[in-house]
Each structure stands twice: as C-alpha cells, then as structure tokens.
Amino acid sequence: MALLPFQSGVSKDIATGVMATLVIFSVSVFMPVVGFVFSMFIPLPVLFYRAKLGRRLGIIVPLVAIAVMGVVLGGVTVDILFFSGLMFLGFAMSEMFEKELSVEMTVAGACGMVLGAGLIGILLYSLASNTGFFSLVSAYVATNLALSLDLYKGIGIPQETIDTISGSLDQIQYVLVRILPSLAVASTLFVAWTNLIAARPLMERRGLYFPDFGRLNCWRAPDPLVWGVIGCGLIMLLPATGLRLVGVNGLLVLLTIYFLQGIAIVSFYFEKKKLPRTIRVVLYMMIAFQQLFLLVIICIGLFDMWINFRKIDTDKHEPDLPS
Incomplete structure (x- = not known):
C-alpha cells in the first residue's frame, strides 16, 4: 500500500x-x-x-x-x-x-x-x-x-x-x-x-x-559566579593535592563560562561594526587556534562585570571584589 x-x-x-x-x-x-x-x-x-x-x-x-x-x-x-x-x-x-x-x-x-x-x-x-x-x-x-x-x-x-x-x-x-x-x-x-x-x-x-532568549551576544554570566573563580583560585593555593584538583577543575569550568561571555562581547562588536561575514570567520578562527587570543577573550568576559564593555544593564548591581 x-x-x-x-x-x-x-x-x-x-x-x-x-x-x-x-x-x-x-x-x-x-x-x-x-x-x-x-x-x-x-x-x-x-x-x-x-x-x-x-x-x-x-x-x-x-x-x-x-x-x-x-x-x-x-x-x-x-x-x-x-x-x-x-x-x-x-x-x-x-x-x-x-x-x-x-x-x-x-x-x-x-x-x-x-x-x-x-x-x-x-x-x-x-x-x-x-x-x-x-x-x-x-x-x-x-x-x-x-x-x-x-x-x-x-x-x-x-x-x-x-x-x-x-x-x-x-x-x-x-x-x-x-x-x-x-x-x-x-x-x-x-x-x-x-x-x-x-x-x-x-x-x-x-x-x-x-x-525567546533575546540577543545572545548581550548575554552575561550571573554576577555571583565571580566568587567561584576567586574561591577556586584560593583552593589551588592549598597544599592538599586533592583539594587543588577540585580548584583546578572548578576553575576550568568557570573560565569556560567567561569565555562564552567574552565571545558574546566580541560578537556584539562585530555586529555593531557590521564586519563582513568572511572577516568574522577569519577572526573567530584566530581566536580558536591561538591560545593568547583565548586568554584575552576569557579576560574580557571576566572583567566585563566591572567594565561593562557593551554598556548594557547599567543599573544592575555589580558586586565588589573582596578586600
């Protein structure tokens, strides 16, 4: 049939x-x-x-x-x-x-x-x-x-x-x-x-x-997440090997999240400057294959909490670094 x-x-x-x-x-x-x-x-x-x-x-x-x-x-x-x-x-x-x-x-x-x-x-x-x-x-x-x-x-x-x-x-x-x-x-x-x-x-x-997630290139990680980065960094200073491994594993996950925020910022400015798609692809490939660029993108995502590169959510409370 x-x-x-x-x-x-x-x-x-x-x-x-x-x-x-x-x-x-x-x-x-x-x-x-x-x-x-x-x-x-x-x-x-x-x-x-x-x-x-x-x-x-x-x-x-x-x-x-x-x-x-x-x-x-x-x-x-x-x-x-x-x-x-x-x-x-x-x-x-x-x-x-x-x-x-x-x-x-x-x-x-x-x-x-x-x-x-x-x-x-x-x-x-x-x-x-x-x-x-x-x-x-x-x-x-x-x-x-x-x-x-x-x-x-x-x-x-x-x-x-x-x-x-x-x-x-x-x-x-x-x-x-x-x-x-x-x-x-x-x-x-x-x-x-x-x-x-x-x-x-x-x-x-x-x-x-x-x-409807909104514009994903405007996404930012929750502010309290920075305390996790700080906490993992402090744990890595402890003498116990097992605890240091916990700190390293936690830090790698959190830095990945801030890398995604950094990429969102890069995408935001690519869109704002109306860069051609070919140039965007080349720049993304440079980010993917150059470790220095990866580190820069992570830093951009992490420090966006204080610098607010995209000038969005300006009335949102930003936590202070511990003294």
Whole structure:
C-alpha cells in the first residue's frame, strides 16, 4: 500500500536527519584535522528533527544513527558513547526548549542530563567489560594521546616537537585524567552553546519554535559566579593535592563560562561594526587556534562585570571584589 503524503514526508525527514548526522560523524572520524570542528555540530540535526517531528518520531533519528555508527566502529565502544552523548545533547536541548526556561537553565539542564547519562553509560560499560572505571578512562586518554601524536606526525610537525611530546606523554596523561571531569563539563557547555547559536536561524527560517532568549551576544554570566573563580583560585593555593584538583577543575569550568561571555562581547562588536561575514570567520578562527587570543577573550568576559564593555544593564548591581 502506498504511503500517505504525511507518512512519506515523515519518513523523508527521518532519513534526512539520519543522513545529516552520519555525514557529520563520518567527517569527524575519517578527517581528523577538521573532524573536531564538525563533531561539535552532531547535536544540531538531532535537535532540529526532534523539534520538527516531536519526541516519539524525533528519537528515531539518533537511534538509527547510533546503530549505523555501531556497525561502522565494530560494536559498542567509548567512541560510540561519546557520539551518542552528543546526539543526546541535541535531543535534550530540544526538550528543554519546550519548558520555556531561561537560556542559563536551558543549557545547564541539557548539559546536566547528558553528563549524568554519560557517567552512567561509562560505569555500565566498565562493568560489562570487567574494567575498572579509572583504568577505562586512563586507557581511553592514552589511546587518544597516541592517535594525536600520530596525527601530528602526519601533518608535518617538527620532529623535535614530536620527541618532546612523546617524552611527556605519561605526564600529560596523568594531568588529563585528573582534569577530565572539568574538560567534560566545559566541552559540553561549549558544544551546547555553539549549537544553541547555530539552531536559532535554522529553526526560525523553517518556522519551528525557538525560545525567546533575546540577543545572545548581550548575554552575561550571573554576577555571583565571580566568587567561584576567586574561591577556586584560593583552593589551588592549598597544599592538599586533592583539594587543588577540585580548584583546578572548578576553575576550568568557570573560565569556560567567561569565555562564552567574552565571545558574546566580541560578537556584539562585530555586529555593531557590521564586519563582513568572511572577516568574522577569519577572526573567530584566530581566536580558536591561538591560545593568547583565548586568554584575552576569557579576560574580557571576566572583567566585563566591572567594565561593562557593551554598556548594557547599567543599573544592575555589580558586586565588589573582596578586600
């Protein structure tokens, strides 16, 4: 029996959503140089088609994509959990959109659901594979460090630099394993914010509902958050290694939030000065690949609380630094 037009349209949407997700996945896996950038947008098609098709039909897109990924990667792996988490982030963000919360609560709620589910998934995977949680994480970090080293060799990094990195792999692994919680939170926040910005014009153009968060380039972090930065900095001065790790992890997450505020300020002035899109892309790429620019953007976001670069919310009370 022929499909009804509605059924045919839904099937086409599901197929398109799955294909879009798998294309981004393929670029992420098989083109490692640009794959990292593409992988950040895996949540986007899931978010879009969850909003378009609803919860019951929208869930088919990530489920089918995960099944295909499992076939490509040869079963359930940590990488599958990673890509599944990215797809779940898109689904969770669409769910949060319907609750009409603030932008902070929307992003925090979606990230919380993904990180909680990811932690449970890794725990179950470690139990199923009879591998300790810490050992599993350490092995995953070591594997990715080795792959990164091979990538550096392939793109022509000087041999002296390769030898230096190779001789420091154990120390790098030691540090990465211990700051992995903050890296997971920070990267999830960044990916969620990036897809939030990317989804807005796409969904509005297709006539889909998008919450009225206002101009995101006018967004600023809650003022009391600066006390968290100060507190984490003080904790890092304590002699106890465990407490210092808490301070480092907390500081990395908070600085990511202030980086997002700094980027909002940069975007505000790009828009105000009406810079051409090409120039904006080049400048954003410079920010992404130059550590000094990253630090400058974080400082801009942090000091915006006192300097108020965009001259907005001028009557809002600004807390003082502790004496």
